[in-house]
Amino acid sequence: MRVCYFTSGVTGSGRLVLGASICNGLRRLGHDIDFSVISAARNADFLAPITHYSIPIENEGDLDRAHFRGSRLFRQITQLKPDLLIVDLLWFALVHFIDELGCKKIFLSRQVDPGFFAIKPSRTLLRFDPAPYDRVLAIEPYDCPVTDEFINPIVIRNPEEILSREEACGRLGLDPWKRNCLFSLNVEDAAFRKAAESYSYLKDEGYALFYSSLFSEGLFPIVDYFNAFDLVVSGAGYNAFWEAVYFNKKAVFLPQPKRFENQKWRVDRCRDFRFTRNGADELSEIIAQMLYIY
Structure with a gap:
């Protein structure tokens, strides 16, 4: 079965990480799924071994009803011949x-x-x-104007899949008997350095700081190393926030300005959310039922 995940991937890595999370959920089911990602990201090496197709953003004229058949996006999707297309937000393309x-x-x-x-x-x-879609799902708890069907937030790993504290600390060169802090923010280098300096005082409070950013070949997936850390300082984008909540990490969130997303809303309203399960596994079961692979 072929599953294609379509997203933007222009402003950061988060949307690509969501695709990897969905792929992992499908793999946990044990079925043979050919999973691929289409996005405008130019560098998605961290997704390997997932196949990524980079399609630059096309303008409205290329994608309108008279011209869409010549667009790279339409040609790529039809060439892949997916059994299922998962669209992450980017409906208008x-x-x-x-x-x-x-x-x-x-x-x-x-x-x-x-x-x-x-x-x-x-x-x-x-x-x-919503009519052309078989399912429209909200993947975090908010009052979605286009659906009332909600699943738990999607996270890339389950607890039993990540490294123990000893293993994680050993790989990172950290002392498992000391307090360790992860500073993880997927922003450009200058913004990262400025934010990191603001939290350098944590060293004086006894924390060993470990820095990671996917803009600078940081760890992926960072959750594999969560057991090494007693404190997480991160952005409040979808993945960073829900990973910290799912793994019950003590965390400081740094909301970043986005055009359509209010990350502060997520921090203010969702910190006490209680998962019933990983949404990646929920979605995978929905996909399996849709594709008749149970």
Whole structure:
């Protein structure tokens, strides 16, 4: 079975990490799934061995009803011939040809401004229509304007899959008997250095600081090493936040400004959320049922 995950991947690594999380959930089911990712990211080496297809963002004219068949996006999806297409937020790129795709389709939504579902890129007002999708799922607990179907947030690992404290500390050169702090922020180098300096005082409080950023070949997946850390300082994007909550880490979150996403909302409203299970496993079971692979 072929599953294709389509996302943006322009402003950071988070959307790609979500794809890897979904792939891991499918692998845990033990079925033979050919999983691939399509995004505009130019560097997605950390996804290996997942196959990534880089498709630069195309303009509205390339993707409109008269021209979409010549677009790189349409040609790539149809060439892959997926049995299932998973769309992470980026509905408007597909709006004029989603009905042309004969595969099953899932749309994933997380906390975004309601205006995200009615946008005017340049010439035409586009509105999200859930009808072409077999399932529309909210993947964090918010009042989603396009669906009332919610699954637990999606996380890349389950607790039994990550390293023990001794193993993680050994690989990172940290002392398991001392207090260790992870400072992880996937932003450009200058912004990373500025934020890291603000928390350098933690050294005076007895923490050994370990720094990681996917913009500078940081650890991936960082959750594999969570048992090494007594404190996590990270961004409040979808993955960083929900990984810390799922693994019950003592954490300081640094919300970053985003166009459609309010990361502060996530910190203020969701810190006390209690998982019933990993949403990656929930989604994988939904996919298995849709593709009749149980």
